[in-house]
Amino acid sequence: MSFFHWGDIVTIFVWFIEVYMIFVILFYSVILFISIFQLRKKYKLDIRQAHEDYMDEFNTKPVSIIVPAYNEEVGIVQSVRSLLSVHYPIFEVIVINDGSTDNTLEKMIEHYNMKEIKNVVRNQLKTKPIKEIYQSNGLPNLFLIHKENGGKGDALNVGLNFSHYPYFCSLDGDSILEHDAFLKVMKPIIDSDEEVIASGGSVRIANGCQIQSGHIQSVGISDKPLVVMQIIEYLRAFLMGRIGLSKYNLLLIISGAFGVFSKQWVIAAGGYRVDTVGEDMELVVRLHRLLREKKQKKKIVYVPDPVCWTEVPEDIKFLRRQRRRWHRGLFESLWNHREMTFNPKYGSIGFISFPYFWIVEFFGPIVELSGYIFMILCFFLGGIYIEFSILLFLLSCLYGSVFSMAAVLLEEWSLTKYPRASDILKLFFYSITESIWYRPLTVLWRCEGVLRIVIGDTSWGEMKRKGISK
């Protein structure tokens, strides 16, 4: 005779999930409220006015823009064009061709009239060898480096070695920058007399927007449900999560799509790691670690204004790969620095950020997946179990849909980036459906990511780009 009845196990399990979800819901609520206050303050602030002073060369720090490109022949010329027209006093653009197998190199050379130059690169970070360096005729601040394939992290390190300026910005090959993106993210760095050593902004989704020669003409929303859901997801992640965390210097992620870093500090931390798929997060974690170890009061911040528009997968196959990869990247960053978890030496990073990322971000999908499976089981078992099932469903609605709806409303309440009322309605009603289909899907994909970590599979699939610019 067993000591435990099936019923006891069920009850314990329901309790566990319930407590977990309530904990997470409370945590999100706190973050939501911090974000509301932060964002609302800036309602209708004339951003352009606020950034004008920073266009003065004397005040502004020059920035090196590093663009790692691997097989980006479709979008690279457009991306570079949008970069070259960016509103900032002094900058250079360094495109790193990471051993592409397509015509990325040829397209760049041809389109920008690039000539080989004999520059020596100081190897402050160890990288794969450089083959050639090119400079554009006519655009002396545009460089192209051709190197052996070594992955994104390695390409960024080459860019760091080559770059001339004290700040650098890492950028995905196929993103479209807002006109004054650099002014926005450099503002906190300049304002703080360089106490801020890294700064990132919101990334928005370009699918569905009208883009012409590297500029956003009008903001719109795609008709594809998967893309709409991703828009909501990004709003939620950036507007809610990061503002709250950034306020208390707890930020562990500056999106790989757009972020500015102090070169000196990144080199002191050892540059990008080449053996992880989440090199952007890993770097931020390492910077925090270095700062705490050196007892420096430097900060890493996030600016809520949208700075960059990026293409997201429209196809379920690529979205699935992306999510698996992200989850793996998250795990690697946390695991590589696991000793920071609950370590008093690392203060709030160790006691709030790390536990948050472990419990909510990493183990969240596993708990949720078991919840979904359990829900389905209960539904079939009937009786009291149906009630458990309803309970879990309600909780997951609160947990998933409600916060997403709140994020959509928060956007409209403060930043109002979407021009039409119908856009907001669309986003809102899609976000209601989140817990029914989209969230379970992403949970499943992220669990797949976990499974792959467990069985030790290291392949990480590429994203297919179709080129977003006309």
Add this chain to the structure above:
Amino acid sequence: MVKNEILILSILTVSILCILIILLSYLIVRKLIENKKRKKIESYEAQISPIIFFMISEASVTTKLPNETPLQLQAIENILGKFSKVLEGKNEKKYLSELATMYLKHEYQRRLKSMRWSTRLNTLYQIEDFNMEDLMYEVYLLLIKKKRISHDEIKLSLRILAQFRYSEILRLLMNQFVHLSEYDFRSILIRLDQEKFDQLILHFHKCLPPLQKAILDVISIKKGWFYLSFVENIFASSAEEIKVRALKAIAEIGYVNQIEPFIELLYSKKWEERMFATKIMGVLKEESTIPRLIELLHDPSWWVRSQAGQAIYQFTNGKEILKLVLATSQDVFAKDMAWEWLNKGV
């Protein structure tokens, strides 16, 4: 027990949903109204834009603009804002300022007292752009009287007071708002008139380091050679960071009374000092330092190397020296820098 929980959760979910839907309706209605308002403002703008342009360019502030409704006022503000960005002439700016004062002064007085931070800040930006000196006292009041004033407001108000030549500005900078950042101070000081700036220099030693650094930077920006003796004094008598700033200012001014102390700096342990000293040698074309400048072409710091390249390039026989380095040097970095300067402006 589970039933109870379900009940509580259902009520919670439904009520949150209701709240969100109410919020949504509010936001949608607001959006529709705003979009409509924007269209109206745009049509007003099209109406008054040529009139305002005529008034400013012909210096006749005579025609009465429609300004009864907030939307009309908004249109006037927008148009003046657009012109303030493009107008260059002194007189045009003056008329623009007069127009702005005539139509917007009362509105701005009201807005400066707004509860909303972004409204106050936008208003301050406009006052600065339109150069509305009539509102100087209101700006001063905001700065002094407001409880829990934000950093941005402090900085902007001080900037405006500096621009309007407010009599007590130096006292505010030196005694009251001493904790601004160097960058903030710089943006304020750059707007001071000569007389006030000279007064501030007399009190240099009473200022805190951020303000001191800002003063030196403003001298650099203005390339104010008449401050040279002052800066040289500061350079000789200060320590560390202030010293480097003074050196930077001297390099920007591009002239020194006595060159020897700066030649020594070519051997300094600090790269900043080597860099600025190198720059000075290039500007002054001090031939005796050429051998050392060639050595500096393989300095560990990129900034010093680049500056050395530029300095050598500035000498009359600079190109020949660089070509020689390119042909004979063993050091790849020196060659690289020589090559870069020889090919500048390609």
